[in-house]
Amino acid sequence: MKTLEKLFAEKLLKIKAIKLQPANPFTWASGWKSPFYCDNRKTLSYPSLRNFVKIEIARVILERFGQVDAIAGVATGAIPQGALVADLLNLPFVYVRSTPKEHGLENLIEGELRPGMRVVVIEDLVSTGGSSLKAVEAIRRDGCDVIGMVAAFTYGFAVADKAFKEAKVPLVTLTNYESVLEVxxxxxxxxxxxxxxxxxxxxSPADWDAK
Ligand SMILES: O=P(O)(O)OC[C@H]1O[C@H](OP(=O)(O)OP(=O)(O)O)[C@H](O)[C@@H]1O
Ligand SMILES: O=C(O)c1cc(=O)[nH]c(=O)[nH]1
Known part of the structure; x- marks a missing residue:
């Protein structure tokens, strides 16, 4: 039987969510340059795949995290998928912006969390882990307990593994770079x-640039 990692990798490849562009590298959120890009957002445009991601993330949450009081999505990539998962599990949903809104209520977290809530964070993709863990910090500042994170994809970089470990956030992913590469x-x-x-x-992903 195929593992979930390989199955989801196949599905990402089928919709061409994986891009390889060594001659014209991508710039990532961290500022790193990369020949490789995974556009998980494309899964949203395919109802059966969108549903697959929703069900698999929900299954991980139910299997791994016990009592959960709220789901948080990291903006913007994980807002739609996080909301779908929260809906399936009938749980409250919030999303965490990368920076506070500059007008209106100037919120960093949109929606309502109450101190003491056990929150699972949904992320579409982890590279350095910077965006994900910034969201975790914001939720903890609101007095909530972040009990784990589920991401669709991770590169599995050492810097991210270390940061998640130090932040004491268990990270579960549906697939990863190794599986995608293999498939x-x-x-x-x-x-x-x-x-x-x-x-x-x-x-040396932090220093790489096209030769
Ligand atoms: O692990 P990191 O190094 O922080 O990189 C991963 C982040 O980068 C992407 O977001 P991005 O800011 O590109 O935009 P989006 O979510 O608004 O599409 C992705 O959705 C993650 O949130
Ligand atoms: O690190 C990023 O910004 C990043 C990498 C990637 O492969 N896909 C993506 O959406 N963001």
Whole structure:
């Protein structure tokens, strides 16, 4: 039987959510340059895939986190998926902006949390983990207990693993870079020559730039 990681990797490849562009690198939220990009947002445009992601995230939450009082989505990527999951589980939903809104109520967290709530954070993708853990800090500042995070995809970088460990946030993901790479190669989505470039990038992702 296929693992969830491989199955979801296949689905991401099928909708071309994975992009490889070594000659024209992507700039990430962290400022890092990368030949690789995963656009999870595209899953929202495919109802059966959107449903798959929703059900799998909800299943992880039920299996791993016991009592949960609220779901939080990290803006903007995880707002829609987080709201779908919260709806399925019939739980309150909030989302956390990257910076406070500059007008109106100037909120960082939109929606309502009450101190003591046990919150699971939903993220679409983890690279350095910076965006995700900033959201965790904001929720903790509101007096809530962040009991874990579920993300659709992680690169599995050491810097992120360390940051999640230090922040004491258990992270569960539906798939990851290794699985996507393996399935990409097996299905001919990428070639061996691409893997050489990607391996070079993975050695030092914070400093990599197209040669
Ligand atoms: O782990 P990190 O290094 O913080 O990077 C991952 C973050 O980057 C992306 O968000 P982005 O800010 O690009 O935009 P979006 O969510 O608004 O699409 C993604 O959705 C994560 O939140
Ligand atoms: O780090 C990021 O900004 C990032 C990487 C990636 O592959 N996909 C994405 O949406 N954001």
């Amino acid at each position: 990409s190669l097996k299905t001919g989505y990428i070639q061996e020559s691409d893997v050489e470039i990607l391996d070079e990038w993975r050695k």
